Amino acid sequence: MPREVTAFSNTTVKRIRSLRDKKTRREEGLFLAEGLRIITEARDSGMLPEILAFSRQGAAHPLAAEIIEAAEAQGAEAIEVPADLLSKMSGKDNPQMLLGAFRPPSTGLAAINRNSAPLWIVAQSLRDPGNIGTILRTGDAVAAGGLILIDDSADPYSVEAVRASMGAIFTQKVAMARWDEFLPWLRSGTGQLVGTSLKTDTDYLGADYQQPCFLLIGNESQGLPADYEAACDLLVKMPMLGRADSLNAAVAAAVMAFHVRASWKLAGL
Amino acid sequence: MPREVTAFSNTTVKRIRSLRDKKTRREEGLFLAEGLRIITEARDSGMLPEILAFSRQGAAHPLAAEIIEAAEAQGAEAIEVPADLLSKMSGKDNPQMLLGAFRPPSTGLAAINRNSAPLWIVAQSLRDPGNIGTILRTGDAVAAGGLILIDDSADPYSVEAVRASMGAIFTQKVAMARWDEFLPWLRSGTGQLVGTSLKTDTDYLGADYQQPCFLLIGNESQGLPADYEAACDLLVKMPMLGRADSLNAAVAAAVMAFHVRASWKLAGL
Numbered sequence: 329m330p331r332e333v334t335a336f337s338n339t340t341v342k343r344i345r346s347l348r349d350k351k352t353r354r355e356e357g358l359f360l361a362e363g364l365r366i367i368t369e370a371r372d373s374g375m376l377p378e379i380l381a382f383s384r385q386g387a388a389h390p391l392a393a394e395i396i397e398a399a400e401a402q403g404a405e406a407i408e409v410p411a412d413l414l415s416k417m418s419g420k421d422n423p424q425m426l427l428g429a430f431r432p433p434s435t436g437l438a439a440i441n442r443n444s445a446p447l448w449i450v451a452q453s454l455r456d457p458g459n460i461g462t463i464l465r466t467g468d469a470v471a472a473g474g475l476i477l478i479d480d481s482a483d484p485y486s487v488e489a490v491r492a493s494m495g496a497i498f499t500q501k502v503a504m505a506r507w508d509e510f511l512p513w514l515r516s517g518t519g520q521l522v523g524t525s526l527k528t529d530t531d532y533l534g535a536d537y538q539q540p541c542f543l544l545i546g547n548e549s550q551g552l553p554a555d556y557e558a559a560c561d562l563l564v565k566m567p568m569l570g571r572a573d574s575l576n577a578a579v580a581a582a583v584m585a586f587h588v589r590a591s592w593k594l595a596g597l
Numbered sequence: 598m599p600r601e602v603t604a605f606s607n608t609t610v611k612r613i614r615s616l617r618d619k620k621t622r623r624e625e626g627l628f629l630a631e632g633l634r635i636i637t638e639a640r641d642s643g644m645l646p647e648i649l650a651f652s653r654q655g656a657a658h659p660l661a662a663e664i665i666e667a668a669e670a671q672g673a674e675a676i677e678v679p680a681d682l683l684s685k686m687s688g689k690d691n692p693q694m695l696l697g698a699f700r701p702p703s704t705g706l707a708a709i710n711r712n713s714a715p716l717w718i719v720a721q722s723l724r725d726p727g728n729i730g731t732i733l734r735t736g737d738a739v740a741a742g743g744l745i746l747i748d749d750s751a752d753p754y755s756v757e758a759v760r761a762s763m764g765a766i767f768t769q770k771v772a773m774a775r776w777d778e779f780l781p782w783l784r785s786g787t788g789q790l791v792g793t794s795l796k797t798d799t800d801y802l803g804a805d806y807q808q809p810c811f812l813l814i815g816n817e818s819q820g821l822p823a824d825y826e827a828a829c830d831l832l833v834k835m836p837m838l839g840r841a842d843s844l845n846a847a848v849a850a851a852v853m854a855f856h857v858r859a860s861w862k863l864a865g866l
Contacts (some may be wrong), residue, residue: 369840384800395831458727466848468839492845494798499840533859566855570737571768575851579735582848583855586835589800 329386329408330380330396340407344381345417347429350483357431359485361497363424365391369495370430371395372438377428380406383414384418386425399428419487432485435504437476437513446539446597447588449581451509452556453547455593457482461492462578465543467500470585473540474501477508489565511559514542521553522588523560524580528574532564537588539597545581598717599649599656599665599675605685605711609676613650614686616698619752626700628754632693633661638764639699641662646697649675652683670695688756701754704773706745706782714742715808715866716857717851719779719790721825726751730761732814733845736769737762739854742809743770747779750839780828783811791851791857792821792829795842801833806857808866814850 333341339392343479346352347360358378367377368391376399386392387408409417411425418424433439442448449467454460460482464475477484481504484490492496505513514521520538523547544560546552553572557563566575568581574585602610616619616629627647630636636646637660645668649862655661656677661692669675678686680694687693692797704709711717718736723729729751733744746753753759756852759766774782783790789807791812820843826832835844835852 360626372840374603430698434811437785462845462848465841465845469837470836490600494841494843496839498840533862568738568767569740571641572734572737572763572765574613574763574845575738576731576734578755578845579731579848579851582844583851585854589836589838593802 331401333407333409334413336413340379340385340405341409341413341417343351343380344371344379344427344429348419348487350507353483353485355476359432360372360429360487361428361490361577362418362420364389364426366429367395370428370498371398373491375430375496375498376402376404377430379429380404381409381414381417381484382426383411384408385411385561389425394425401500401564417462432436435502437503437505437509440474440476440501441502441506442473442517442519443541446496447472447539448474448542449545450478450542451545451577452478452552454481454577455548457489458492459548459578460484461489461497463581464493464496464500465579466582466585468496470589472500472585474503476510478505478507481515481542499504506521507556509524509538510539521559522560522562523565524558524566524584525557525563526565527557528565530564532566532584532587535562537591541588543581543584543588548577577595599677600729602676602678603682605682609648609674610650610678610682610686611740613648613663613691613696614696617688617756619755620643620667622752622754627698628701628759629756629781630697630759631687631689633658635764636695636697639697639767640667641705641836642767644699645671645673646699647673647696649673649836650678650696652680652682652854654680654695655675658694661695663828693699696840699715705711705769706772706774706778709743709745709770709772711742711809714740714862715810716854717745717809717811718854719745719747719811720750720814720846720850721747721821723846724748724817726755727761728817728845728847729753730758732850733762733765734852735771735847735854735859737765739858741769741854742773745772745774745779747774747776764821776825789830790835791831792826793835793853794821794826794832795834796826797832798835801853801856804833806860810857812850812853815844
């Protein structure tokens with residue numbers, strides 16, 4: 329049975345709170361997801377939390393009760409805390425009724441089966457965890473296989489990324505690799521690497537996208553390094569009709585991903 | 598000539614800092630933009646700051662020097678401050694060398710000339726200033742006329758929105774209106790109101806978009822109210838192939854805006 333905890337200094341409360349810190353997440357091998365909706369998404373994707381904190385009101389929800397029971401049956405620690413303490417634990421003004429700490433699956437490239445999906449998103453050195461979460465959410469919408477994070481990236485398991493993913497952190501595969509690991513892995517099988525660039529005349533609307541397609545998105549402020557662009561099978565240009573010469577990274581990923589999907593639909597693929 | 602200021606307690610320093618607060622922005626009728634790039638964008642769009650703060654290094658840049666001189670010639674107050682003070686004023690770890698306080702243009706619907714652009718983005722009750730800035734940036738890229746913010750919206754002139762806009766706050770028109778002002782205004786002229794909805798079978802790829810097209814984007818968590826959807830001339834569905842039933846608001850706006858542009862291009866418009 330879950331224990332009732334009211335002290336901010338309680339070990340489990342402190343442990344959950346500490347997962348807001350990247351270093352602790354890495355040491356503990358756990359990350360935080362907030363809210364019944366996203367934790368249900370996790371359960372439906374086959375993942376249960378190892379630690380759970382919930383308010384009395386939260387536990388009263390049948391779905392929450394089911395998840396708490398299932399998690400405890402697998403050995404999870406579950407604590408009931410007052411709503412105001414839960415709110416402090418999540419750091420959100422608008423408190424969630426349920427928090428869960430999950431163990432991330434392997435983020436190695438070996439865990440990626442490229443033929444399990446026609447489309448993958450590859451992002452290089454993203455700095456903004458919100459962009460990472462938003463790209464995961466978009467990936468879910470276009471039925472991408474997942475997101476491969478290249479080089480030094482913000483943490484996809486940060487609270488901000490998990491929130492922005494709206495549950496897609498549990499439905500999309502996440503891999504992390506250096507470029508010099510990624511490229512040999514990519515070339516060890518089929519796959520078209522597609523980059524967006526200002527240095528090509530190929531309009532993104534007229535290009536031929538092959539499956540599995542790997543969409544390569546550059547860092548927010550620098551874009552793709554020249555040698556990364558040179559390694560692409562296809563470079564396409566998104567028209568910039570105004571004064572700016574670039575899009576937000578998550579926006580660029582989404583416009584490309586939806587267009588690639590649309591082009592396949594038109595081609596009957 | 599600019600004055601050198603070193604004290605955190607200096608009136609102008611405090612005044613610039615206070616613009617990070619929404620209420621003060623409204624009272625002062627000023628907002629903050631940071632960095633040479635965005636302030637150059639402003640100048641190129643015909644806007645000069647009324648207050649300027651810069652580091653010695655910042656003022657050494659020829660473009661910055663030109664802007665400082667032009668702004669002072671129009672009566673702007675310009676202060677030179679140490680780099681660490683400038684960094685505190687912007688609240689950014691990675692300090693900009695130049696900060697400017699600008700007076701926003703009118704945000705009434707009367708300032709919108711709908712026939713000046715084929716595409717406008719209309720967003721209802723957006724909560725996240727980052728989304729507003731990102732939508733402005735996308736609007737610039739697709740040569741939209743601007744962004745009309747409906748009902749209770751986050752502040753498009755907040756530091757976060759201005760940053761995310763990457764300068765588009767100066768190139769896109771911004772209007773704010775209640776729905777019951779907007780709808781009569783829209784119907785007083787030509788214009789197709791297009792909403793995205795899960796409650797239609799019309800795929801966004803097959804629909805016919807008319808100019809000027811007003812893309813209506815719903816609030817981040819609630820989407821569009823039923824009566825707002827009912828007022829649309831066209832409802833389209835974006836396919837959701839995964840588990841989620843919605844996209845990030847800025848992503849939805851971008852995918853739609855790029856697709857509408859693409860459909861016109863194919864039609865030779």
